[in-house]
Amino acid sequence: MFGLPPEVGLREAAEALNLSLTTAYRQVRNGSFPCPVRSAGRRYVVRLSDLLRALGIQEVRVRYDDIEAGARVAAGEVDI
Template sequence: MTSQERDEAMTSEEVLALPPSMDLEAACKALGISRVTGYRLVKAGEFPCPVVRLGRVIRVPKPGLLRVLGLDQSQPISND
């Protein structure tokens, strides 16, 4: 993956296709922010959606991410 690909936000279709919970890196990509910024926001308690800490692992539940992005989980995923 090139640095350009890492910095580009996901499309709505890509976000809707994510699993029910994801790692912080996937959530950051969906939000269009860097991984470093995401970890800083989590540490400060300011990540824009709820996160779940499981030891050293940080998971982001999909419903909260969709709310922040203004997406509806019931939208059909386009295969265009």
């Protein structure tokens, strides 16, 4: 959905949280990183939904009907 990956690497998560990579690794090691982190082979990954929650961004479900209705309003086909 929207071209976003389901998981991001620790570097991307740290950048989004305005942390240096060194600080992010330190927080992962001591268990204080702002969201759950899992090891995937030799790298750390963070679920995008957990990262968005840590950033205070609400996950919103978008329905196809809402997109269609919004397109009709934007095209001037429907008065609001």
